[in-house]
Amino acid sequence: MTIIIRNATQEDVNQVAPLIYDAIGDIANRLTGESSEHKILEQLELLFCQNDNRHSYLNTYVAVNEIDSLKILGILVLYSGEDGIKMDTALQNWLKIKHGKTIKIDQEAHLDEFYVDTICVHEKCRGLGIGTKLLQFAEEIAMQKGFTKISLNVETKKDNARRLYESIGYVVTEPWTIIDEPFHHMVKKL
Template identity: 45%
Template sequence: MEVQLRQAKLADGPAVAPLIVDAIGDIANRITGEDSPDLIIQKLIELFERQDNRISYLKTFIAQCNDEVAGMMIVYGGDEAIQLDAQLERWLTAKNAPIQTIELEARPDEYYIDTVCVDANFRGKGIGTSLLKYAEVLCKEKGYHKLSLSVELEKGRARHLYEKRGFVYSEPWMIIGEEFDHMVKPI
């Protein structure tokens, strides 16, 4: 199976939003300010279509197989996070969301993999590995020397993949009230 990696396009929103929910679970409720599954997807698509936040199509890359979105990842520099999240916080405040503050998820000197997810129909085919390898390329191109991500404590399979790719535990990290392990790979 041939996998093509590319920058996301606006039209990818409806395929990407459910993958974001699959990857981040309840955090999607908090960053959209919504409880209804349909509204969460709708608001994620709205954020994806904007250019000024961490969910933007400009920060998203697609793994495509046979013209289908097989996986996705959102990546950005840790030094961009404050500005990206300030836009998201303003958006949440304007809609009077219950949680209006977004915690930083990366150190300023890291290139951060915010979200990575492979569609259930394409798992076990090396697509996650391809996305992680591509993140390494992007990290180098952007001039960073550390690639990082945060993994939920109960996601053992994902953690195993990250460790296999050379990520090592760095420190505990809290993201919207949930504990994660922050992992870093020198590039």
Template identity: 60%
Template sequence: MSITIRQAQPDDAHAVVPLIIDAIGDIANRLTGEQSSEAVSQELTILFQRDDNRHSYLNTFVATEGEQILGILVYYFGAQAVDMDANLVKWLEEKNAPSIIIDQEAHEDEAYIDTVCVSPQARGKGIGTLLLQFAEELTKQRGYKKLSLNVETQKEDARRLYERLGFVITEPWSIIDEPFHHMVKQF
């Protein structure tokens, strides 16, 4: 298996959007202001193809084998989140969607792994680990000193994986009133 990781492109939406939804679940409804799965997918596609929000193709990297997208990484710098989230709130207001408050997910001095997801048929092959290692290299290349992520407190297997990769729980975190561990790897 020869996996390549590259910057996502707007026309990758057909493969990327379902993986984002798989990873974030009902949060996608809040981020799009929609309820039906078809509408959520359609609106998340619009967000992915824009350049001004956290789920933009500009913040997304894809793991591919040949032409097939097997996994995704959504990654950005914590300081960028404030503006990106303000753009999202404005977009929701313009489409008369329910108003939301977007929780801060990273400190401003951290590179942040927002989302990692591997397609169901490719799971267990180390692609998620490759994406996490890619995020580490990107963090170092960009001169950042911290890489962070949040993991739901009940996802113990995921937490153990992150710990094996050098992440340390630094503090409790809350996203949409759900408990998370905030984990950081320092360079």
């Protein structure tokens, strides 16, 4: 199977939103201000189709099979730490208008890092190397944009994921907190 990674389009929304939700879990509640799965997915779809937030189609890449380029096998959401702050400000403003209160969005990367916000492979396609291809692609994009390091956060309880990232060169650099949950902040020098 030949995997192609391409920029996401707004037409990908119905396949991408569930993968974002699968990857980020409870963080989606905070990002959308919703609690039911149906409403969370609805709001993730809305955010994906906009252009000013972290989960916009503009920051998303999709892995597809060369033969069936309409079926998304995996996703990757990337941006700079500096852009993350700008996008999160826009997201906080949207949430304030929507709910009438301020909902804090946690910073997830340092300003000088290129950040892998979300990576998820469809459950039926796991173990085929798609996640590794997506991470390699992320590194290529980071280097093209002039970054010397790429980062991600992994929940402290996800030992297998941490070991996978370590096996491809990521190093735990510090503890991190997202929605009051402990994460490892991991960085790879490029």
